[in-house]
Amino acid sequence: MLRTVVLVSGGGTNLQALIDALAEGKIRNAGIVKVISSKPGVKALERAEKAGIPGAVVAKKDYDGTEAFNRALIESIDLAEPDLIVLAGFLVVLPEELVKKYENRIINIHPSLIPSFCGVGYYGLKVHEEALKRGVKITGATVHFVDEGCDSGPIILQKAVEVKKGDSPEVLQRRVMEEAEWQILPEAVDLIAAGRVRVSNGKAEVTEIL
Ligand code: GAR
Numbered sequence: 001m002l003r004t005v006v007l008v009s010g011g012g013t014n015l016q017a018l019i020d021a022l023a024e025g026k027i028r029n030a031g032i033v034k035v036i037s038s039k040p041g042v043k044a045l046e047r048a049e050k051a052g053i054p055g056a057v058v059a060k061k062d063y064d065g066t067e068a069f070n071r072a073l074i075e076s077i078d079l080a081e082p083d084l085i086v087l088a089g090f091l092v093v094l095p096e097e098l099v100k101k102y103e104n105r106i107i108n109i110h111p112s113l114i115p116s117f118c119g120v121g122y123y124g125l126k127v128h129e130e131a132l133k134r135g136v137k138i139t140g141a142t143v144h145f146v147d148e149g150c151d152s153g154p155i156i157l158q159k160a161v162e163v164k165k166g167d168s169p170e171v172l173q174r175r176v177m178e179e180a181e182w183q184i185l186p187e188a189v190d191l192i193a194a195g196r197v198r199v200s201n202g203k204a205e206v207t208e209i210l
Contacts (some may be wrong), residue, residue, distance in 0.1 A: 012044025021186035070095035118151035142178035154204035
């Protein structure tokens with residue numbers, strides 16, 4: 001079983017998509033062993049509790065500086081002995097040490113078609129505001145491995161979503177979640193659990209079933 005730790009900061013709808021996909025057998029050979037939130041009292045923690053998954057809070061404000069926070073975050077993750085770490089709306093920059101330690105074992109869901117609307121400052125609703133401002137007709141979501149950069153790691157899966165006339169950032173965000181994020185994040189975890197995702201020369205490839 002692929003021991004998966006999910007890192008969250010808010011609503012946790014992507015976490016819920018993973019929980020549901022596991023329950024429905026759409027993700028095989030994996031389990032969520034821990035959910036870690038960077039904020040206390042968020043809905044994502046409620047979702048974890050309801051699903052019987054241990055939850056933990058590692059919040060910056062509880063630590064004396066970034067280094068102490070980073071150490072606590074790494075310790076909380078290490079304790080769960082994960083094979084895979086999923087960033088599901090985790091709005092904290094990961095410590096470099098963590099990224100190195102879990103190379104090609106951390107994935108992130110981003111609400112655009114990378115390399116559009118990504119990088120520093122592009123998260124949550126902001127991504128959709130910028131996409132609408134630019135007037136793109138197609139947007140989407142990306143699951144990628146996390147490297148030392150911001151949204152720059154190998155791309156595993158992407159799914160396109162249509163922008164419709166009159167979309168507000170909120171309406172577009174919801175469509176991208178429903179049509180793309182909640183589909184490709186569970187799919188990526190299932191593929192990884194099946195050993196079907198390989199990284200070489202900075203690119204991720206999904207291999208066929210033999
Ligand atoms: C999701 O749309 C996710 O793609 C985005 O935050 C939202 C979290 O929602 N992540 C980023 O913008 C990362 N750069 P959720 O808590 O309901 O899953």
